[in-house]
Amino acid sequence: MNEPDLVQLLSPTGHRADPDAHPDLEARVAHLDAAALRELYRDMVLVRRFDTESTSLQRQGELGLFPQALGQEAAQVGSGRAMARQDYVFPSYREHGVAHVRGVDMVDVLRQFRGIDHGGWDPAEHNFHLYTLVIGSHTLHATGYAMGVQRDGLVGTGDPERDTAVVAYFGDGATAQGDTNEAFVFAAVNNAPLVLFCQNNQWAISEPTTKQSRVPIVERGRGFGVPSVRVDGNDVLACYAVTAEALERARTGGGPTFIEAYTYRMGAHTTSDDPTRYRSAAEEEEWRRRDPIDRLRLHLEQLGALDGEFLAEVEAQGEALGERLRREVRAMAAPSSGSMFEHVYATPHAGVEAERAWFAEYEALFVEEGTR
Amino acid sequence: MTGTTTATTERLTLAKALNHGMRRALENDPKVLLMGEDIGQLGGVFRVTDGLQKDFGPDRVVDTPLAESGIVGTAVGLAMRGYRPVCEIQFDGFVFPAFDQITTQLAKVHYRSRGRISLPVVIRIPYGGGIGAVEHHSESPEVLFAHTAGLRVVSPATPSDAFTMIQEAIASPDPVIFLEPKGRYWDKGDVDTSLTTGGGLDGARVAREGTDVTVVAYGPTVATALRAAEAAAAEGTSIEVVDLRSISPMDTATVAASVRRTGRCVVVHEAPVSYGSGAELAARITEECFYHLEAPVLRVGGFHTPYPVARLEHDYLPSLDRVLDAVDRALAH
Numbered sequence: 191m192n193e194p195d196l197v198q199l200l201s202p203t204g205h206r207a208d209p210d211a212h213p214d215l216e217a218r219v220a221h222l223d224a225a226a227l228r229e230l231y232r233d234m235v236l237v238r239r240f241d242t243e244s245t246s247l248q249r250q251g252e253l254g255l256f257p258q259a260l261g262q263e264a265a266q267v268g269s270g271r272a273m274a275r276q277d278y279v280f281p282s283y284r285e286h287g288v289a290h291v292r293g294v295d296m297v298d299v300l301r302q303f304r305g306i307d308h309g310g311w312d313p314a315e316h317n318f319h320l321y322t323l324v325i326g327s328h329t330l331h332a333t334g335y336a337m338g339v340q341r342d343g344l345v346g347t348g349d350p351e352r353d354t355a356v357v358a359y360f361g362d363g364a365t366a367q368g369d370t371n372e373a374f375v376f377a378a379v380n381n382a383p384l385v386l387f388c389q390n391n392q393w394a395i396s397e398p399t400t401k402q403s404r405v406p407i408v409e410r411g412r413g414f415g416v417p418s419v420r421v422d423g424n425d426v427l428a429c430y431a432v433t434a435e436a437l438e439r440a441r442t443g444g445g446p447t448f449i450e451a452y453t454y455r456m457g458a459h460t461t462s463d464d465p466t467r468y469r470s471a472a473e474e475e476e477w478r479r480r481d482p483i484d485r486l487r488l489h490l491e492q493l494g495a496l497d498g499e500f501l502a503e504v505e506a507q508g509e510a511l512g513e514r515l516r517r518e519v520r521a522m523a524a525p526s527s528g529s530m531f532e533h534v535y536a537t538p539h540a541g542v543e544a545e546r547a548w549f550a551e552y553e554a555l556f557v558e559e560g561t562r
Numbered sequence: 563m564t565g566t567t568t569a570t571t572e573r574l575t576l577a578k579a580l581n582h583g584m585r586r587a588l589e590n591d592p593k594v595l596l597m598g599e600d601i602g603q604l605g606g607v608f609r610v611t612d613g614l615q616k617d618f619g620p621d622r623v624v625d626t627p628l629a630e631s632g633i634v635g636t637a638v639g640l641a642m643r644g645y646r647p648v649c650e651i652q653f654d655g656f657v658f659p660a661f662d663q664i665t666t667q668l669a670k671v672h673y674r675s676r677g678r679i680s681l682p683v684v685i686r687i688p689y690g691g692g693i694g695a696v697e698h699h700s701e702s703p704e705v706l707f708a709h710t711a712g713l714r715v716v717s718p719a720t721p722s723d724a725f726t727m728i729q730e731a732i733a734s735p736d737p738v739i740f741l742e743p744k745g746r747y748w749d750k751g752d753v754d755t756s757l758t759t760g761g762g763l764d765g766a767r768v769a770r771e772g773t774d775v776t777v778v779a780y781g782p783t784v785a786t787a788l789r790a791a792e793a794a795a796a797e798g799t800s801i802e803v804v805d806l807r808s809i810s811p812m813d814t815a816t817v818a819a820s821v822r823r824t825g826r827c828v829v830v831h832e833a834p835v836s837y838g839s840g841a842e843l844a845a846r847i848t849e850e851c852f853y854h855l856e857a858p859v860l861r862v863g864g865f866h867t868p869y870p871v872a873r874l875e876h877d878y879l880p881s882l883d884r885v886l887d888a889v890d891r892a893l894a895h
Contacts, residue, residue: 308674319642320674324666330632331667334639334647341595341621341645369663372632379627533677534711536735540764540811542711 194406194420196452199427202480204488215431218272222427224495230271230426231490232504234263234483237287239508240296241457243515244286244303248461252519253303259286261424261456264482265389266359267291268429269451272437273357274350276317278339280332280358283321284389288359292318296511297518304522325360326367329386332358333373336382336440345383346443353441357385357433363394365410366402374414374448383440385433386416386448389423391455396468411448423453424482454480527553569756577610577747579721580686582755583728584611584648588618590758591646594732597624597633598650598686607652608688608747630660634685638667641681646732654689655698661706668737669712680735684728688744689717690782690832691879694872701869702833705842707739708810715810716763717741719784721751723807726760734763741809743782766813768820772802775826775889778817778843780806783830783880790885801889809839817843818850825856826892830880835863857895860888 197215199207209216222230241258248256259266266287273279273292281288289299293316301310302321309320322328336356339345344354364370365388377384390407392399399407411418417439421432429451436447454477458465465474490496531546574582587594596611596618602625605612615623626633630651637647651657657664664685671679691700708715714736718724724742731738761767769784770791779787784805791801802820806813821827827847829840844859862880870878 307676308670309676309678312678313675314678322667324662327635327663327667330635330663331639331642333632334636334641335643336639337636338640338643338645341640342643368659369631369635372627372629372635375627375629376632376636533673533675535714536672536677536680539714539736540813542811 194408196420196422197428197432198422198425199431200425200485200489202424202485204485204492206489212431215428215435218431218434219427222430224490224493227486227490227493228495228500230267231483231486232507233267233271233287233291234426234486235504236508236511237263237267237290238483239511240286240290240515243512244300245457245461247300247516247519248303253300254305255460255462256303257284257460258457259284261454261477261482262389262391263287264426264486265423265429265451265453268426269357269387269433269449272430272433273355274437276352276354277437278317278319278335278354278356280319280328280335280356281321282325282328282359282361282364283323284361285359289318292316294318297515300515300519301522304519306522306525326364326370326373329358329360329364329370329373330376332356333377333380333382333384336377336384337380339383340380345441355383355385355437355440357387357437359387359389361394362388362390362392362399362402362407363397364388365407374411374416377446378415381443381445383443384446385436385440386446387433388448388450389453390450391453393455393459393465393469395459395463408448408450416446416448418448418450420450420452423451424480424485426482426486453482569754571752571754573750574721574725574753575748575750576718576721576724576743577608579725579753580610580728580742581612581614582753583725584732585614585617586758587648587729587732588614588622593644594646594648595622595624595640596648596650597626597637599626599628599633599652601625601650606650608744610742610747611650630656631663634660634663634668634683637683638663638671638681641683642679646682648684648686648732651685651687653699654687654701654703657685657687657703664707664713664739665710669710672736673712681737682732682735683737684731684740685737686740686742688747689741690743690745691869691875692745692782694875696872697869700875702831702864704739704741704809704833705837705839708839713737713739713810714763714808715739715741716808717743717781718807719743719746719769719779719781719805721749722753723760725753725755726757727763727807729758730760730763738763741781745782746785749785761807764808764811764813766804766806766808766816768802768816769805770801770803772800772824774800774824775828775892776802776804776817776820776824777885777889778804778806778827778829780809780831782832786880786882786885787830790882790889793882794886794889799889799893812839812843812846814843814846814850818847821847821851822854825854827855827859828862828885828888828892829859830862830885832864832879834866835861836866838863857892860892862888
């Protein structure tokens with residue numbers, strides 16, 4: 191496969207790219223001073239801590255399942271931090287880093303994996319929709335939502351506080367789904383204010399990207415008439431820059447953009463998966479050398495912007511997050527059995543109500559008999 | 563609650579009644595959108611949306627790409643943003659590319675979000691046979707949706723119900739699968755066009771009173787049941803016809819009240835009887851009216867075959883004679 195170039199602003203050794211290589215994109219990150227870069231670093235470290243802690247909780251039997259975002263922190267934090275408050279995100283189910291930057295309480299992210307909720311947070315509070323588990327389905331929801339934003343007159347007003355974009359996150363596997371392809375079609379013909387953000391993490395469970403596409407994934411955008419860019423997904427600056435550019439295009443009426451963030455799923459697909467069955471330790475080692483957090487750390491060190499005090503502060507924050515996750519997840523009790531009948535419909539449905547009533551009587555029987 | 567304008571009764575086809583109902587909804591709520599293939603400039607292959615794009619514009623009466631999953635999936639997103647999309651699926655057999663979006667997303671987002679997100683989306687599907695069509699154009703997929711919690715599944719049988727039920731479906735905060743009996747699109751009836759609501763989306767109605775046998779039907783088979791009742795009356799048998807109107811929820815109470823009077827029940831639908839809504843009704847009636855039943859609940863409908871070629875569809879569909887045959891068998895007990 192003839193691999194297209196990756197947009198990169200920060201090399202794996204932490205060096206900034208030639209400023210003339212991507213002047214437009216450089217301008218998108220010019221305002222990110224050392225303090226701002228440190229905040230990106232803090233985000234990524236906390237997200238990784240969340241990952242590690244959640245994986246441990248699964249191993250201890252406190253969670254049924256957990257999908258790690260390990261290795262994808264730069265793609266998620268970089269793109270997430272480029273958004274405005276009014277932008278709206280449709281994640282897949284591995285976007286813990288985006289959840290973090292949108293202000294979702296990370297404890298809530300684990301409700302689903304604890305098996306006590308199918309969602310876990312109020313999407314309207316953070317403009318961050320619930321995780322969608324059917325691969326690619328939410329790309330159409332994002333497109334429709336963006337079509338709604340258009341109809342609300344919130345595109346191209348010139349007011350950066352009002353102009354709104356929508357971002358759909360999905361993976362390399364999802365690019366094979368019909369729904370994702372239909373999302374490209376609908377977004378393109380409607381010129382929807384949408385950013386289609388694909389994290390190509392190289393693996394759809396056990397299938398490499400070559401099982402999903404004969405061409406580099408980024409090239410698929412062109413056929414739909416959607417401007418497309420492939421970015422180094424482990425470069426937080428580049429991810430920030432290309433997303434900022436795509437968001438501005440969307441908000442100003444320029445329509446959808448496709449971003450392929452080329453990254454790597456350093457962990458298993460989920461805690462139920464065993465990657466040793468389908469990929470080599472050498473490959474994993476190769477990507478470990480491109481670790482997104484190491485890259486930013488090296489850069490900050492080169493800037494002389496990583497002092498011990500800051501590192502200690504981040505470390506303490508991570509400890510506190512871990513402690514809170516452990517405590518609050520263990521305290522999450524199962525909902526009452528009768529709650530399964532709630533919210534099936536917005537208005538009462540006779541069939542559900544009859545079963546709810548029957549079940550309540552049935553349960554009461556056991557209580558009366560003292561068998562429960 | 564009814565409309566406030568002066569009552570005016572017009573004689574309309576079922577298709578035109580739907581058109582007027584959607585026009586009313588578009589006028590009353592700027593968040594209502596129609597979406598589908600060929601529904602704009604053409605007015606739909608059955609002309610049900612005729613003239614609406616001209617009056618409400620291409621952003622509210624949207625000619626979509628030819629992709630059913632895309633239509634429903636984007637409708638879900640529009641509903642999340644506060645819109646009330648009404649999707650037209652061109653024919654029953656073409657709903658299946660959207661089946662995933664309807665059953666895994668549209669039906670479940672309210673539940674998944676613990677009531678935080680409602681999806682007031684209507685999926686209009688012309689369904690049923692009898693029009694001499696090619697494959698995939700005559701099917702009755704209602705139970706596939708009725709089996710899915712989170713969806714309401716309704717079917718009007720008359721122009722009057724078509725006019726109010728489409729407005730009630732659009733006003734519903736729940737997703738509604740709205741099955742239009744395409745073989746009855748050109749049947750005419752009186753419609754009070756001042757109404758914005760009618761009999762609701764949940765309840766059955768007694769379409770004709772009788773004493774000997776209850777015949778339950780919905781959508782296209784209501785007219786067949788009424789003709790059967792007419793023919794039976796000439797031979798001294800009194801058939802009560804119940805128009806179910808809603809498949810989910812199913813108004814068992816109205817049917818049970820009728821069966822307690824008649825002691826006999828026949829259910830008629832075009833869909834295959836195996837695993838069908840008639841089986842559901844039979845089970846419920848047997849549970850609720852066991853000691854009133856003089857005969858087993860009998861089902862009349864399609865066979866467990868794919869919908870046959872057009873030249874055979876009249877043998878497949880529940881005809882007047884097959885309804886009367888079932889009535890006779892119920893009475894023979």
